[in-house]
Amino acid sequence: MNRYVVVFLSTLVILLSSARGHAFVRESGQGGVLAFWPNATTSLNLEVGCPNTPLSQWGPCWTDAVMDAANQWPHPDTAFRFTIQSPTTATADPCGDADNTHTIAFRLTTCGNRGFGSSLAVTYFLLNPATGAFVDADTVFAAGQPWTTYSGPLQTNAAGTTVYDFHRVAIHELGHVLGLDHPDDFGQHVAAIMNRTVSDIDTPQADDRAGAHAIYPAAGATAPVTGVLENPQSNSAVSGISTVSGWVCSASQVTLQIDATASLAVPYGSLRGDTQAACGAVNTGFGLLVNWNNLTPGPHQVVVSADGVEVGRAAVTVASFGTDFLRGASGTVVVPFNGRSVTLQWQESLQNFVISDVQ
Amino acid sequence: MRKSPVKIFLLAVGIVFCSALPRAHATSAIEMTFADLVAHAEVIAVGTVTDIREQWDAAQKVPLTLVTFSDLTVLKGNPGNSMTLEFVGGTMPNGLVMVVSGVPRFAVGEKTVVFSTGNHQDFCPLTGVWQGLLRVTADPQLGTETVSDSAHVPIAKIQNGKFMKFSTGVTAQEALSLPDLIQAIQAELRQSGTHS
Numbered sequence: 001m002n003r004y005v006v007v008f009l010s011t012l013v014i015l016l017s018s019a020r021g022h023a024f025v026r027e028s029g030q031g032g033v034l035a036f037w038p039n040a041t042t043s044l045n046l047e048v049g050c051p052n053t054p055l056s057q058w059g060p061c062w063t064d065a066v067m068d069a070a071n072q073w074p075h076p077d078t079a080f081r082f083t084i085q086s087p088t089t090a091t092a093d094p095c096g097d098a099d100n101t102h103t104i105a106f107r108l109t110t111c112g113n114r115g116f117g118s119s120l121a122v123t124y125f126l127l128n129p130a131t132g133a134f135v136d137a138d139t140v141f142a143a144g145q146p147w148t149t150y151s152g153p154l155q156t157n158a159a160g161t162t163v164y165d166f167h168r169v170a171i172h173e174l175g176h177v178l179g180l181d182h183p184d185d186f187g188q189h190v191a192a193i194m195n196r197t198v199s200d201i202d203t204p205q206a207d208d209r210a211g212a213h214a215i216y217p218a219a220g221a222t223a224p225v226t227g228v229l230e231n232p233q234s235n236s237a238v239s240g241i242s243t244v245s246g247w248v249c250s251a252s253q254v255t256l257q258i259d260a261t262a263s264l265a266v267p268y269g270s271l272r273g274d275t276q277a278a279c280g281a282v283n284t285g286f287g288l289l290v291n292w293n294n295l296t297p298g299p300h301q302v303v304v305s306a307d308g309v310e311v312g313r314a315a316v317t318v319a320s321f322g323t324d325f326l327r328g329a330s331g332t333v334v335v336p337f338n339g340r341s342v343t344l345q346w347q348e349s350l351q352n353f354v355i356s357d358v359q
Numbered sequence: 360m361r362k363s364p365v366k367i368f369l370l371a372v373g374i375v376f377c378s379a380l381p382r383a384h385a386t387s388a389i390e391m392t393f394a395d396l397v398a399h400a401e402v403i404a405v406g407t408v409t410d411i412r413e414q415w416d417a418a419q420k421v422p423l424t425l426v427t428f429s430d431l432t433v434l435k436g437n438p439g440n441s442m443t444l445e446f447v448g449g450t451m452p453n454g455l456v457m458v459v460s461g462v463p464r465f466a467v468g469e470k471t472v473v474f475s476t477g478n479h480q481d482f483c484p485l486t487g488v489w490q491g492l493l494r495v496t497a498d499p500q501l502g503t504e505t506v507s508d509s510a511h512v513p514i515a516k517i518q519n520g521k522f523m524k525f526s527t528g529v530t531a532q533e534a535l536s537l538p539d540l541i542q543a544i545q546a547e548l549r550q551s552g553t554h555s
Contacts, residue, residue, distance in 0.1 A: 029456045110482045112421035112447050117481035118391065118399075119488060123460045126451070135455055176460040185461065185489065187510045196461055196489065197390060235466035235494075297498055299511040315511045317469075322500050 023188030024211030025181040025313065027125065032246075032312040033132040033228045035125065035179045040079040040216045042137065042177065044070060047105040057149045058167050065149050066104055069170035072204055073178060073212060080178050080216040101136070102177055104170070106143040116142040120198075121169055123176040131226060131278045139173045141166070153200045168193065168202040175204070180211045186313060187301060214309045226278060227251075229304045229312025238292045238316045240352030244302060245287035247272045249279035251306035254286045259300050264288065266304065293320045293351055326351060391487040392520035397547040400474035400486045402436030404428065405495070405541065407470045409441070413449040422449035422457050426465050428473060434544050436475075444475060447482040459483070463492045463509040470495040472506065472540065495537055505534035517543050 027035040046063045054060030058068040070082040085101060109115060110122045125137035141147070146157070147166045155163050175194045182196040183189075192207045204212075227248030232238050244256055248268065255263035270285035286304070295318045303313040332345045333353070343357035397403065406428030414423045429441040448459045462483050465471075474491035478484035485491030489509040496513075497504050507513045513534035514522045522535075 027458065027460065029458055030450075035458075110447070112416060112419040112423075112482065114419075114421075114447055114482040115477055115480050117477050117483060117488065118486070119483070122482060124448075124457055125460070126455045126457050129450070129454070129456045173460075182461055185463075185510050187512045233466065235464055235469060237466075237468065297500065298496055299507060299513070301511075317496055317511075319497075319499065 023183040023186075023190035024192065024194065024207050024214065024310075025183050025186050025188065026211065026215060026310060027176060027179050027181045028312065029127050029129050029132060031129065031228060031230065032234065032314065033127075033129060034215075034226075034310070034312060035127050035132045035134055036215050036226075037080065037178070038133045041081045041083060042102050042134070043083045043085045045085045045101045045103040047103060048141070049106070051147075055149045055166075057151060059149065062106075062147075062166060065167045066170050066174075069167055069174055072171050073174060075209055075212065075218075077218050078209065078212045078216050079218045080212055082174065082178075102138060104139045104173075105141070107140045108143050110140050111138075116144075120145055120164060121173050123173045125177070132228075134179070137177045139177065141169070151202050154198070164198070165202065169198060171202075171204060172198065175208060175212075178212060179215050180208065183207065186315065187299075227284070227304075227306055227311040229302070229314060232302060232314045232316050234314040234316075236314065236316055237319055239319045240293065240350050241289060241291045242350075242352070243287045244290050244304065245285070246304065246312065247275050247279075247284040248286060248306045248311055249275070249281060249284055253307060254311070255305050255308075256288055256290075257303045257305070258290075258295065263305070291324065291351065292318045293324050293326075295320075297322070332356065391490050393517050393522065393543070394520050394547055394551070396474050396486055396490060397435070397544055398551055399476055400435060400491065401478075402438050402442065402473070402475040403434040403544060404436070404438060404442065404475075405432040405434070405470070405472050405537070406430055406442070408465045408467050410443075411465060411467055415452055421447050422451050423447060424449040428471065432541070434541065435548060438475075442475070442478075444473070444484045445479050446484065461488055463489050470497070470504070472537070493540070496534075504537040506537055506540050507534070514540075 029035060046066050048062035048066060050061035055065060058065040067084060074081055111124055119142060121139060121141045123137065123139045126135040127133060128135060146163050148163055149167045150165050157163050172193050180194045182194055183192055184195045190207045191201060191205050193201050193204050194208050228246045230246040231243060248254055251268065254266040254268040256266050257263050266286045266288040268286040269283045270287065271282050272285040273282050275284045276282050297318050297320050299315060299317050301313060302316055304311045330346055332343050334341055334343050341359040342355055344353040345356035347354045407430050408426060409429040410427040412425050414425055416423050424446045425443050427441055427443045431438060431441060446462060448457050448462060450456050459482060472493040472495060474486040475484050476486040492509040494507045494511060495504050496507060505513060508522060508524060512524045514524050516523050516535055
């Protein structure tokens with residue numbers, strides 16, 4: 001077979017395989033703590049009302065469309081459930097303080113009296129930064145957009161402008177509310193309603209359901225995995241030899257994947273006294289030494305999982321000297337930092353510079 | 360650097376595959392073409408994140424995250440030597456954290472190309488939310504700087520008004536270089552009659 005044909009077929013198989021793979025990403029707070037509803041449920045306070053002309057699908061009111069959207073998420077293998085608040089709290093502020101009510105409303109501005117810019121809908125959530133537990137979540141839809149409802153491929157009006165299907169956008173925003181982020185925000189390519197671009201997809205896909213299941217598994221213990229990938233931080237630079245580390249409350253096995261390669265077992269169970277409050281345990285630390293020089297310079301994805309459920313991920317950029325282990329180099333460099341004069345010394349064992357003096 | 364036939368072929372396959380993805384518009388933001396981005400941005404600048412800090416807006420009762428970009432190469436607008444963009448989200452006075460889904464996150468020290476609209480007015484001062492942020496990756500060995508999107512997906516080129524991206528297999532020398540991007544922005548500004 002022609003060499004290029006083999007390359008083409010191999011590439012196609014890889015691309016199609018990746019398109020089918022699970023790539024869901026969980027919402028997270030600062031420091032990478034993953035978000036979840038502790039009781040696997042939240043109440044929806046629907047303030048979207050009705051349009052002047054009754055909706056032809058999932059209507060007659062916007063409220064009906066959101067209720068149907070909420071019903072798209074429950075699944076036999078997922079414990080999470082939306083409940084509908086009745087009666088509604090008409091005075092609830094979708095941008096107010098934590099009120100443990102997920103308010104969905106049309107507004108001319110978003111929270112903080114800020115404009116939508118080019119956005120259609122915005123979901124805000126409040127969470128406990130130590131545990132990732134959601135405290136509140138609210139969604140505001142841009143009142144000025146040409147909303148309607150329809151299923152199937154995206155539709156445009158006579159002027160060629162896209163007419164937005166409120167129903168599929170509501171499904172997407174409710175996916176945020178239950179704890180799912182955009183997979184394509186993290187370089188993933190998968191068919192998902194949670195992708196940041198609305199498309200012909202109008203219902204939750206296998207990857208979306210896998211994400212909901214991963215956070216809220218229906219079988220056995222319903223408590224989601226609680227843990228944090230602390231190092232490396234997302235959008236950071238990495239170099240030399242350093243530790244991928246963090247903590248997980250409870251797991252049989254913690255694993256590391258870099259760029260979706262084979263999973264590496266990560267030593268787990270070191271003492272972390274600071275997790276007592278979040279986990280009720282202190283033997284929660286994990287850490288694995290990584291020689292970043294083994295990777296090509298440039299962007300990479302680091303994903304840590306506990307018993308197959310993602311704990312955290314970080315987009316990192318590797319910088320290296322182009323060799324796995326630089327031998328025989330030495331030297332110091334003095335740089336100004338934070339108003340001081342700092343001496344950095346090359347340390348071969350770390351394949352990195354360390355601070356050797358501060359003046 | 361001379362590219363091998365196989366690399367060129369893979370590049371072509373990647374572009375064809377990405378082009379075949381269905382046309383889509385953003386859920387949380389309306390999809391913008393390259394020309395839209397350039398036209399709608401009030402400021403376009405290459406800069407490095409030098410500071411990230413949080414602030415409580417007591418009047419509006421929202422936390423803000425202020426991201427400062429320095430060492431600016433300004434392509435449009437007049438932000439001065441540095442600019443601070445104001446994002447809704449951050450730590451509340453009670454210690455809880457407000458997160459806005461889909462808003463890009465930054466790290467001090469990273470080099471970026473920022474298209475900004477509605478700073479101090481919109482919840483996210485990036486034109487088209489994530490679309491207004493491109494990240495720059497330096498390769499010290501090759502001495503090149505290449506451009507990725509906000510999700511760190513390398514951009515191959517600008518074609519038919521869109522950034523053509525890759526999911527796998529793009530090396531630094533194949534991705535769109537920062538000088539080429541700047542040139543494309545300047546050309547778009549000239550074509551639209553907008554001057555910096």
